Amino acid sequence: MSEQNEVIGIIAGGGQFPLMVADSIRKQGHRVVAVAHHEETDPELAHKVDQIVWIRLGQLGQLIKALKKNGVQKALMAGTIAKRLMFKIKPDLKGLTLMSKIAIFHDDGILRSLAKELEKEGIFIVSAASYVPELLSPPGCLTRRKPTKKEKGDIEFGWRIAKELGKLDIGQCVVVRRGTVLALEAMEGTDETILRGGKLAREKAVVVKVSKPNQDLRFDIPSVGLNTVESMSKVKASVLALEAGKTLMFDKAEMIKFANRSGIAIVSEAG
Template identity: 30%
Template sequence: MSLSASAVAPAPAAPTAPERPLVLVAGAGRLPELVAASLERSGRPFRVLAIRGFAEGPMRARAKASVDLLDVAGVLKILDAWGPASVVPAGGVSRPSPAAILNAAAALRNREVLRAMANGGDDRLLRGALSLLEERGHSVVGVHDVAPDLLSPEGQLGRHAPDEAAALSIATGRALLGALSPYDVGQAAVVAALRAVAVEGPEGTDRMLARARALGRRPFGLGRAQPGTVLVKLAKEGQDLRVDLPAIGPRTVTNAAAAGCAGLAIQAGLTLIIDRAATVAAADRAGLFVVGLRIDG
């Protein structure tokens, strides 16, 4: 005797495993809030792990746990318990000395990673810290991987566009930063035509712009910066973008204007714009252009 198809009960659908949450490691500044908002828009589940002394109030309030910056064992214990899909570092921290990290991580007995952390530049130091997490099986991804809507698009962002003089400065800046990239210097330069006015070092973009303001003018702060002066900011070759993604914001625009810049040229797809609407509005008010550069390879 055979059963008709209608008499056979359909097999129950296999339950769908819930998506494992990301862990957003929140440091200082607004970036963790912006990343959290982006994740909420995309529907990605996440938990917040706040860094004490760095995370801002809104992120501390929604954090599931808080840790000290150098509490490596504590971080690993929390991550092992949570089992996240990936870990996303976001926000600023004061980079500790290699000796401090060596002391905090001594129990892990990873001599090769610790040696790399102690004997390299900032990028190598931070990559070493991430390696400690990855060796315990935790995937570490960058903001650009989980919140691409926070990155600069290609092309003109505001009302103003670069003129011929600025276009020459942009080309010079791209060539300059490309040549310096292997040497682990900064991500930015202020360029006027074929002349490099200032190159970013460990002090960061804002202080570099302050130097450019002084260097680009006559004594006593008189005179004008050279026409076509531009802030160019690009990711470095081999840079670990998970911890050191190029970024600009309204303050960058204000400081660039004070330095006599005609505009900002940034790498499309790899430069964070903190509060894009406010950044573009500040540039429009100051008469500066902001352009996202497509850089292949």
């Protein structure tokens, strides 16, 4: 089968990303086979792909079977899996075997191990972003308002903290103000981190979201969207700093429009 007519697998989580990737892949002339997760993946995905198989989190054997049965040799991961489901996981035998090999259940460790298992079966994981490069954040200030000198200092400070946090594979987002760390992202996710840190700041918090050092862009790419700046607005946060080319921006136009209306500065800088 030529590269112009491949069968691409999507290991789909929640949110709009799997649907957007599926649309893009099919427009490029490829067939799409999705393995979707109950309680997470949008059922609308079924209308965007050529074949869909539903599994529960941890059913690695079923995932591999579905991809191989449909001739998938190249697959990608797209979408979110709520951390709460990690406590409800019911693995099959293949999934249980994989879990027994993982010492610490952090995102990168789990996903890298999954990718290695799939490679053993002849299925290679590629970056979802390669099919939708237009979603990656461009460099520069993306809003009318630019950060002040003090805010730039907080961006630099928060950036260093976020990179250290990433080394531990815990989270990708920090909230700071006046050189003080107010919140670090953990299991709750970015929006809750913003609300928690923003309430402590009372106003003018700076939110920094970056990729982890040596980030594997095949999975767990940092992402932001309209909901991100809406959360910031609720706590009167003032700046969102992103890593250029390594952050997915969903609803970019609406996001920037809302930020401009709310007086929020969005900057995208090289790592």
